[in-house]
Amino acid sequence: LSSLNSQMAWKVEPWGAWHVTLQDHRYRVVLHGQANGEPATVRVPTLNGLEFACWDTTRGDLQVEVWQRSRSTPEQLLLKAQSHLAGLEVGGSGWDRPWHFLPKNGQKSHVAR
Numbered sequence: 001l002s003s004l005n006s007q008m009a010w011k012v013e014p015w016g017a018w019h020v021t022l023q024d025h026r027y028r029v030v031l032h033g034q035a036n037g038e039p040a041t042v043r044v045p046t047l048n049g050l051e052f053a054c055w056d057t058t059r060g061d062l063q064v065e066v067w068q069r070s071r072s073t074p075e076q077l078l079l080k081a082q083s084h085l086a087g088l089e090v091g092g093s094g095w096d097r098p099w100h101f102l103p104k105n106g107q108k109s110h111v112a113r
Contacts, residue, residue, distance in 0.1 A: 011100035015039055015055055017089060028067040028075065034087045035060045044091055054091030062086035 006024040011017075016032035039055035046053060066079040 007103055009054075009099050009100075009102045011098055011102075012090060013098050018088060023069070026069055027078075028069055030065040030067075032061075032063045033086055034062075035088050038042075042089070042091075048075050053091055054086070056089040058085060058087050060084075060086035060088035062088070 006022060008020070008022050010020040012019075016035050018031070020031040022029045035057045037057065037059065039057055041052045042054040042056045043050040043052055044054045059084065061084055063082045064079065065077065067075040068078050070074050
């Protein structure tokens with residue numbers, strides 16, 4: 001997804017659920033992560049040195065779907081994969097409610113390559 005017309009939307013819970021959708025005129029990619037257990041607290045670099053400021057698991061459930069898009073035909077599923085050993089994390093301060101970005105109609109969110 002390298003088009004300047006790509007769109008990205010996400011919703012990340014303070015802990016336990018991640019949902020990201022990326023799309024352009026050719027493809028749509030959907031990532032959904034779920035952590036069922038308690039997170040491990042991890043030290044991460046900060047301005048004050050290494051501090052416990054991140055929550056992490058390497059036993060997350062992750063589903064990935066890649067869809068081919070076309071104006072003339074319905075979307076076609078190209079890939080569906082899952083893992084029960086996904087690395088999932090959140091971190092930083094102020095992580096007490098969901099973090100999300102949903103573009104408004106006509107608004108583009110550029111996806112970095």
